[in-house]
Amino acid sequence: MELLVNISLLFMLSLTVIAVVRLKSLFAIVMLFGIYSLLSAMIFIALDAVDVAFTEAAVGAGISTVLMLATLVTTGRWEKKSSRSSFLPLLIVSITGAALVWGTLDMPEYGNPDNPAHHHVADRYIEQSPEEIGIPNMVTSVLASYRGFDTLGEVIVVFTALIGVLSLLQVRTPPSVAETPLRNENRKLSRPYPVLQVVALVMMPFIILFALYVQFHGDFGPGGGFQAGVIFAVAFILYTLTYGLDDALALTPVSVLKALAAGGVLIYGGTGVVSMLLGGNFLDYNVLSSNPVSGQHIGIIVIELGVGITVASVLICAFYAFMTRALPDQGQKG
Amino acid sequence: MDVVTDLISWIFLGLGIFLGLTGAFGLLRFPDFYTRVHAASISDTLCTACFIFGLAFQSGFNLVTAKLFIILILLWLTGPAASHALVRAAHTAGLKPITENSD
Numbered sequence: 401m402e403l404l405v406n407i408s409l410l411f412m413l414s415l416t417v418i419a420v421v422r423l424k425s426l427f428a429i430v431m432l433f434g435i436y437s438l439l440s441a442m443i444f445i446a447l448d449a450v451d452v453a454f455t456e457a458a459v460g461a462g463i464s465t466v467l468m469l470a471t472l473v474t475t476g477r478w479e480k481k482s483s484r485s486s487f488l489p490l491l492i493v494s495i496t497g498a499a500l501v502w503g504t505l506d507m508p509e510y511g512n513p514d515n516p517a518h519h520h521v522a523d524r525y526i527e528q529s530p531e532e533i534g535i536p537n538m539v540t541s542v543l544a545s546y547r548g549f550d551t552l553g554e555v556i557v558v559f560t561a562l563i564g565v566l567s568l569l570q571v572r573t574p575p576s577v578a579e580t581p582l583r584n585e586n587r588k589l590s591r592p593y594p595v596l597q598v599v600a601l602v603m604m605p606f607i608i609l610f611a612l613y614v615q616f617h618g619d620f621g622p623g624g625g626f627q628a629g630v631i632f633a634v635a636f637i638l639y640t641l642t643y644g645l646d647d648a649l650a651l652t653p654v655s656v657l658k659a660l661a662a663g664g665v666l667i668y669g670g671t672g673v674v675s676m677l678l679g680g681n682f683l684d685y686n687v688l689s690s691n692p693v694s695g696q697h698i699g700i701i702v703i704e705l706g707v708g709i710t711v712a713s714v715l716i717c718a719f720y721a722f723m724t725r726a727l728p729d730q731g732q733k734g
Numbered sequence: 735m736d737v738v739t740d741l742i743s744w745i746f747l748g749l750g751i752f753l754g755l756t757g758a759f760g761l762l763r764f765p766d767f768y769t770r771v772h773a774a775s776i777s778d779t780l781c782t783a784c785f786i787f788g789l790a791f792q793s794g795f796n797l798v799t800a801k802l803f804i805i806l807i808l809l810w811l812t813g814p815a816a817s818h819a820l821v822r823a824a825h826t827a828g829l830k831p832i833t834e835n836s837d
Binding site: 595603606 | 808811815818819822
């Protein structure tokens with residue numbers, strides 16, 4: 401049964417890829433990429449990697465689809481015809497693909513429990529983490545504690561991405577306070593999307609509540625700072641899409657988002673510095689409390705909070721930057 | 735499992751399958767965009783509702799049923815809103831529906 405599910409998911413994945421290659425409408429391709437991510441998330445669930453599946457569904461199918469669509473508004477919806485011959489690229493791709501397939505022949509047998517991947521450090525994590533960290537979700541203890549350095553690096557990568565986006569695209573400054581009452585009057589007269597705005601308003605509290613649940617329940621179930629940050633950002637993106645960029649910028653000013661993005665990294669790195677000041681190594685949470693296990697709990701919750709804050713504010717801010725490009729004249733109309 | 739609840743559950747599941755297939759056929763066979771969205775929105779709302787009722791009868795009165803109904807509320811809120819957004823976007827972009835006197 402599981403084999404059947406795996407085969408059909410893989411088949412659908414290949415079909416999606418073929419459709420992406422053959423289609424010329426970029427809009428349809430972006431949508432297919434969303435489907436691709438959703439299918440990969442299902443494959444991850446079939447492989448029992450729920451945390452990865454969660455991230456793939458939230459980031460791949462959710463946020464990146466929205467960002468790609470915002471990009472499409474500025475670039476146009478159809479792929480340009482290439483005049484070059486496709487023979488040489490096809491040759492290179494075939495050779496590379498063949499080399500990769502040949503390379504997999506040297507890989508250890510699939511699913512063999514004696515493979516090095518299952519014995520390098522995994523044994524120690526599985527056997528020791530209940531005593532050393534004491535939280536039920538082993539993925540979180542590996543991500544936040546054993547591999548705290550790597551996760552810090554990931555958060556800094558996310559932050560750097562924001563710096564890159566902001567230095568390439570400018571975010572429109574929020575509307576000044578003086579003109580806001582008049583705009584409010586205008587909005588009462590002509591609600592542009594009544595149904596969508598009401599549904600978005602009903603959904604937003606639940607989305608944010610779910611984000612907080614994912615954030616703080618990450619020790620016990622699938623979830624954590626990255627997923628929670630993405631879900632949090634989705635709530636504000638929904639608000640932007642239904643109420644307009646100006647309202648969203650008034651709600652969450654870019655200056656605040658920038659400060660939060662940096663603050664999240666600071667919380668993460670600061671936890672490491674605090675643990676150093678208390679006599680441990682960098683990001684060694686054992687010293688944060690008199691009991692090493694509760695010290696680990698405190699450390700993990702704090703750094704996950706930092707991750708969540710950074711991811712959420714970076715994604716919201718990047719989305720604003722894209723939307724500023726996509727709707728340059730919205731301020732004059734509204 | 736009581737035979738009666740099992741039977742009711744399977745009736746709902748069968749209805750759900752039928753409506754899902756109807757939606758899929760409609761999506762493929764209907765002539766224009768608006769009627770296709772209409773067909774797809776049936777599998778968004780009534781089809782999922784039938785599935786969830788069927789599953790609720792399978793699980794009985796417990797936490798799973800409560801979760802199923804929360805999922806149903808979520809789908810009933812978002813599904814029609816998504817269809818509405820789709821149709822509205824098409825209408826704003828100037829896509830005309832097929833009417834009796836359009837040909």
